[in-house]
Amino acid sequence: MQALDADGGALFFSAFMFRLDHLVRRIEPPEQVMLEVACEKHAFLICEEGDGRLYIGHEQFPFTTGCVYPLSPGEGYQIEHRNNSELKYIIMAFDVIHVLTGDPELFTRPVFEHRNQLNGYPYAPLSGLLEQMYVIRNYKTDAEYSHLNAQFQKWMEMIITRYTSPKTEQSMEARLHSTIQYVDDHYAEEITVQKLARLAEIRPVQYTTLFRQLTGHKPLDYVNHVRIKHAKDWLRKSDEPLRDIASRVGFKDEYYFSRRFRQMTGLSPRQYDRSIQQQTLVQDWLGHDVNIPVNPERIMYYGDSAGDLLMLGIQLLEDRTYDAVAPVNVEAAVIMKPDLIIFDSSNEQQYEQLHRIAPTLAYNSHATLEERMRRLGSWFGRQPQAEQWLTSYAERAEQMWAKIHTMIEEGETASVFTYHRGARLFVMGNIGLAPMLYHPMGFSPVTKVKEALAAGRAYKEISAEAVRQYAGDHVFVMLPDEVVARQATEMLMKSPSWRALPAVQSGRVYPVEESIWNVGDALTSDRLLTLLPELLCESS
Numbered sequence: 001m002q003a004l005d006a007d008g009g010a011l012f013f014s015a016f017m018f019r020l021d022h023l024v025r026r027i028e029p030p031e032q033v034m035l036e037v038a039c040e041k042h043a044f045l046i047c048e049e050g051d052g053r054l055y056i057g058h059e060q061f062p063f064t065t066g067c068v069y070p071l072s073p074g075e076g077y078q079i080e081h082r083n084n085s086e087l088k089y090i091i092m093a094f095d096v097i098h099v100l101t102g103d104p105e106l107f108t109r110p111v112f113e114h115r116n117q118l119n120g121y122p123y124a125p126l127s128g129l130l131e132q133m134y135v136i137r138n139y140k141t142d143a144e145y146s147h148l149n150a151q152f153q154k155w156m157e158m159i160i161t162r163y164t165s166p167k168t169e170q171s172m173e174a175r176l177h178s179t180i181q182y183v184d185d186h187y188a189e190e191i192t193v194q195k196l197a198r199l200a201e202i203r204p205v206q207y208t209t210l211f212r213q214l215t216g217h218k219p220l221d222y223v224n225h226v227r228i229k230h231a232k233d234w235l236r237k238s239d240e241p242l243r244d245i246a247s248r249v250g251f252k253d254e255y256y257f258s259r260r261f262r263q264m265t266g267l268s269p270r271q272y273d274r275s276i277q278q279q280t281l282v283q284d285w286l287g288h289d290v291n292i293p294v295n296p297e298r299i300m301y302y303g304d305s306a307g308d309l310l311m312l313g314i315q316l317l318e319d320r321t322y323d324a325v326a327p328v329n330v331e332a333a334v335i336m337k338p339d340l341i342i343f344d345s346s347n348e349q350q351y352e353q354l355h356r357i358a359p360t361l362a363y364n365s366h367a368t369l370e371e372r373m374r375r376l377g378s379w380f381g382r383q384p385q386a387e388q389w390l391t392s393y394a395e396r397a398e399q400m401w402a403k404i405h406t407m408i409e410e411g412e413t414a415s416v417f418t419y420h421r422g423a424r425l426f427v428m429g430n431i432g433l434a435p436m437l438y439h440p441m442g443f444s445p446v447t448k449v450k451e452a453l454a455a456g457r458a459y460k461e462i463s464a465e466a467v468r469q470y471a472g473d474h475v476f477v478m479l480p481d482e483v484v485a486r487q488a489t490e491m492l493m494k495s496p497s498w499r500a501l502p503a504v505q506s507g508r509v510y511p512v513e514e515s516i517w518n519v520g521d522a523l524t525s526d527r528l529l530t531l532l533p534e535l536l537c538e539s540s
Helices: 124-137 143-165 172-186 191-199 204-215 219-237 242-248 256-264 270-276 307-311 332-337 349-353 369-379 384-405 447-454 464-470 481-495 522-539
Strands: 016-028 042-049 051-056 061-062 068-071 076-081 088-098 279-283 289-293 299-302 339-341 361-362 414-420 422-427 459-462 474-477 511-512
Touching: 016 124, 042 124, 051 068, 051 464, 061 349, 076 088, 076 384, 124 143, 124 481, 172 191, 172 204, 172 219, 191 204, 191 219, 204 332, 219 242, 219 256, 219 270, 219 369, 242 256, 242 464, 242 481, 256 270, 289 361, 307 369, 332 349, 339 349, 349 361, 369 384, 369 522, 414 464, 414 481, 422 447, 422 464, 422 481, 459 464, 474 481, 511 522
Parallel strands: 299 339, 339 361, 414 474, 474 511
Antiparallel strands: 016 088, 042 068, 042 088, 051 061, 051 076, 279 289, 414 422, 422 459
C-alpha cells in the first residue's frame, strides 16, 4: 500500500483506526548505555529534552527536543547521548486496525513511511497534548480510558495533519525545503533570490547562505541546475530546436542556455544529445530508476564496502570513500563534480541531497556478497567479471575451509564482538567477518546469534554482562581504531567475567584489527581467505 502523497492523491489514513496501548516516559542519564529495543506494536518516539542520536535498523537520525519518529512492529531502535546531559523521551505504543475491508485486521506494516516528515514543526502544540495524555495514562475505568483515547485521537489528528500537510507551521529548515520544491515545480518561470527568500520568510542574504549549506549551490545556480536537468530530458525525447527547449525550461536566450549547459556538463546541448546513447537506465536497491553513464569516470562512493567496486576494477574519484552515516557535505560534493554517486544507505533525505548533485544509486552493503557483486555487474556492464569472481571465490573458500576443517571439531561455534559508537558493545550477525565464519563447512553460530540471524539482524547491541550468553567456542574480538571503543575493548578483556569464558581459558580468542577483519566487502573477503587460516594456525 502506498503512503499518501502530501500534495494530494488517494486517501490513505481513512482506511485505519488507531488505538492507544500505553505511554512510557524514560529519563536516561548520560552515562547510561541504552541497548536496542524491539517494537511489538506501532510506536512514536518523542524526545522531550536532550541531544542524542537515534538508530533504527541501518538508519540514524538526530534525536533532540521536539523530534518525533514513527516505528512499526518488528523494528528495533537504539538511542545514544551526544553530550553530558540526560535524555528525556516518551514511547507511545499503539495498534493500527485496517478497516477498509469487511473483516477488520491488525495492520503491522509501516503506516508512516517517511520517518523524517513529522519533524521541523513547532513542538509546543504536541507537547501540551502529550503532557495531558501522560497525566491520565493510568486509567482505571472505561470513562477514564474513553477520555484518554479521545486525547490520543486528537494527537493522531495533529500527527496526520503534519504528515500530509508539510507546508504548514514550518520551521526555517522546512521553509527552505519548500522553496527547493518550488524551484523543482516552477523552474520554467522567472525566479529570483528575492522571490525565494520572500517565500521562505528569510532575509535574502541569510537565505543564500542557508540554501547553499543545504544544496551545495547558490540559489540561482540551483535554478539553472534544475533547468539543465529538464533540458537533458527534452533533448533525450525531442527533436525540437534548441530555442524551443531553452524556452520550455526557463531560459529566454538560446545562447545563454547553451553557454550554461556547457559550463555545467562540459558539452554543448547537441554534443550531449549525441552522448545520450552512452547512458543506461538501471534500478538501485531502493527502487529508483536512474540514468547513469555507461563508463562513469568520476564516481563518489559513500559507505564502507568500496572493495566491492574495486574488485570489479571500478575506480573511485581520488581513490577515496565518504561516510554514509555522517551528514552530507553538499558543497564539497558539488566541487568534486562527480558523474555518478553510490550511496550505501536507505536514508531518503540524504539520497535526495546527493541526487541533486549527480545521478545517485542507493547501495546495500548488508545484502549478501553474491547479491552485491551481481548488482554491480549489471549496473556497470561487468556481469561476466562478477560471475567469474564469484565462482573463483566460492571455490577458494571451500578449499580454505577444507584446510581449516582439520583444526576444528564438528559443531564448534564462533562469535564476533566489537565496540562501536563509543563504549557500546555489539555481537555481529550477518555483516563483517561473521558471515564468512558461518560458512557451511565452518563454524556454527551460538543459539543467541542464530536468533539474530533468523531476524535478519546485521548486529545486536549487548551489555558486557551478557557476553557469556553470546560467546562461542572461538571468539573473535575486533580492535577498533576509535580511541574510546579501543579502551572499552581493553577493559572488557581484562575483566574477570571475560577471563572466565571457556574460549579465553582454552586460548581460542583472536584479537584482530577491525579495519582489516570486520569489513565484508569483496576485496576484504578475498584477503581473509589467506588471513583466516594463518590466524587459526598460529593459535592452534
